[in-house]
Amino acid sequence: MKILVCITHVPDTTSKISFTDNQTKLDSTGVQFIIGPYDDYALARAIELKEANAGTTVTVLNVGPADTEPTLRKALAIGADDAVRVNADPKDSFFVATQIAEHAKSVGYDLILMGRESIDYNSGVVHGLVGELLGMPSVSPVMKLELAGTNAKLVCEIEGGKENVELTLPFVAGCQEPIAEWKIPNMRGIMSARTKPLQVVEAKAADSGVQLQKFELPPPKGAVKMISPDNVAELVNLLKNEAKVI
Amino acid sequence: MSILVFVETAEGKVKKTSLEAVAFAHALGGPVTAIALGAAEADELGALGKYGAQKVLHANDAKLNAGITQAYTSVLIKALADEQADTLVLANSSLGTPVAARIAAKTGASLATNVVEVPKGTSPFVVKRSIYTGKAFSYLELTGAKKVIAIKKNAATVAEVGSAVAVTPYAVTLSDADFAVKITSSEKATGEVLLPEANIVVSGGRGMKGPEHWGILEELAKTLHAATGCSKPVSDMGWRPHHEHVGQTGVKVAPQLYIAVGISGAIQHLAGVNSSKVIVVINKDPEAPFFKAADYGIAGDAFDVLPKLTEALKAGR
Numbered sequence: 001m002k003i004l005v006c007i008t009h010v011p012d013t014t015s016k017i018s019f020t021d022n023q024t025k026l027d028s029t030g031v032q033f034i035i036g037p038y039d040d041y042a043l044a045r046a047i048e049l050k051e052a053n054a055g056t057t058v059t060v061l062n063v064g065p066a067d068t069e070p071t072l073r074k075a076l077a078i079g080a081d082d083a084v085r086v087n088a089d090p091k092d093s094f095f096v097a098t099q100i101a102e103h104a105k106s107v108g109y110d111l112i113l114m115g116r117e118s119i120d121y122n123s124g125v126v127h128g129l130v131g132e133l134l135g136m137p138s139v140s141p142v143m144k145l146e147l148a149g150t151n152a153k154l155v156c157e158i159e160g161g162k163e164n165v166e167l168t169l170p171f172v173a174g175c176q177e178p179i180a181e182w183k184i185p186n187m188r189g190i191m192s193a194r195t196k197p198l199q200v201v202e203a204k205a206a207d208s209g210v211q212l213q214k215f216e217l218p219p220p221k222g223a224v225k226m227i228s229p230d231n232v233a234e235l236v237n238l239l240k241n242e243a244k245v246i
Numbered sequence: 247m248s249i250l251v252f253v254e255t256a257e258g259k260v261k262k263t264s265l266e267a268v269a270f271a272h273a274l275g276g277p278v279t280a281i282a283l284g285a286a287e288a289d290e291l292g293a294l295g296k297y298g299a300q301k302v303l304h305a306n307d308a309k310l311n312a313g314i315t316q317a318y319t320s321v322l323i324k325a326l327a328d329e330q331a332d333t334l335v336l337a338n339s340s341l342g343t344p345v346a347a348r349i350a351a352k353t354g355a356s357l358a359t360n361v362v363e364v365p366k367g368t369s370p371f372v373v374k375r376s377i378y379t380g381k382a383f384s385y386l387e388l389t390g391a392k393k394v395i396a397i398k399k400n401a402a403t404v405a406e407v408g409s410a411v412a413v414t415p416y417a418v419t420l421s422d423a424d425f426a427v428k429i430t431s432s433e434k435a436t437g438e439v440l441l442p443e444a445n446i447v448v449s450g451g452r453g454m455k456g457p458e459h460w461g462i463l464e465e466l467a468k469t470l471h472a473a474t475g476c477s478k479p480v481s482d483m484g485w486r487p488h489h490e491h492v493g494q495t496g497v498k499v500a501p502q503l504y505i506a507v508g509i510s511g512a513i514q515h516l517a518g519v520n521s522s523k524v525i526v527v528i529n530k531d532p533e534a535p536f537f538k539a540a541d542y543g544i545a546g547d548a549f550d551v552l553p554k555l556t557e558a559l560k561a562g563r
Contacts, residue, residue, distance in 0.1 A: 137315075213385040
């Protein structure tokens, strides 16, 4: 079985976000980049499936410039067999999905996993776009994924609950916790990652019909108004008459 | 522009964010057709006329009672063609967002999800999106003649602008390929306020000291007609189900009022609540970082403050 895991290269969840170049570019000064947390769950599940099913290979893919390679190497250290970097700025979801679909067509994967959404642009659409571009079913957000041959049993989250879902390979899944525990690379993994293949391919053109104009930060938050625990009636009064939310 | 709005229902009723999607489409101008798929109450659908829909379609086929992405995609693509609509508006949700993606890929439409407000104009057509999990916004111009827009909660104000309309049945032809994904069963909270839809959310963290103490929090939530949420540690420890986990890797909420009880306010939790209009923090530790992100704070013991707050609210009725 061939599994493709698509990963994003995103600022750590604790990063302070700011922009440069006339508010059109992320200011990456002092920002630590990580594998997207949701993508990390997808990768961990792929490695588990590889360990449980002999002959399974896991390829990781990222659409990004050369400085995302340490993130791909980390995925190799966690246990992926090889990596593909599509050499382009991941400017929008349709562009990224096109690159994933083009690569997937050339290889023919049985299972394509990724996070439910990236934590930078939060679109949550790449799995659906890739599914449609490849003519495969897509499912998201997947909390549990079990395979028996080509039959898959999944648990997907819905608002206020979950659904049990069945389908057959191949398909695309957007993953989230608790599909697997995050894996931390060990020393052996880190050493072997250095020599695992990392292929760089050029991007295909894709007309997504969207154009970024600028980024913006939300206005700063005002100071907190503290209320004594002995005067909760004052809180009720403020919520009613000042904030007008109850 | 001619707009189709995909309306989601829960237990027969139109979801609040779907009402906002109708209001959003109305604010854009141009004729608005709303469509609901699967079982729904006719009165609820007809009432969409009040909020801006000129026409309401209902594809009432039992096969569509479960929200299957591919099947919904096929029906909505056909409805877009039948209604000669160039723009689809829907709510961001576990169903709506993937459906938006597949439709955009199939039709070549410009796609934007997580849209937080009605565009100022339609030429150029610029949407404001929430990014970096609520830490920033982006302005994106949609240049295609066809557009698919998924809105975040509170993106539009629902107001009565017309009167109820008759619901038109919408016939669908479904193929086996539409049902490659089979939903075999589901577990869903019923009769409760759904967390992503709620106007008020009361959340508990580790400070609640155990699942057996959730009663006082639920009592407060009930008094406020609020949904209950929790922090990641609480869901990780199995005190509460995962669908109540609010935060970076859980549900992102955007209520009018968010009340956090016994939650320290890790940045990952704040990422799930920073679209709330007003935040109240109740925490024993006056140094808890959450107070910095709050509008109102009480430095006090949850087990003392919650019952008093519930009483004060009941007394104020």
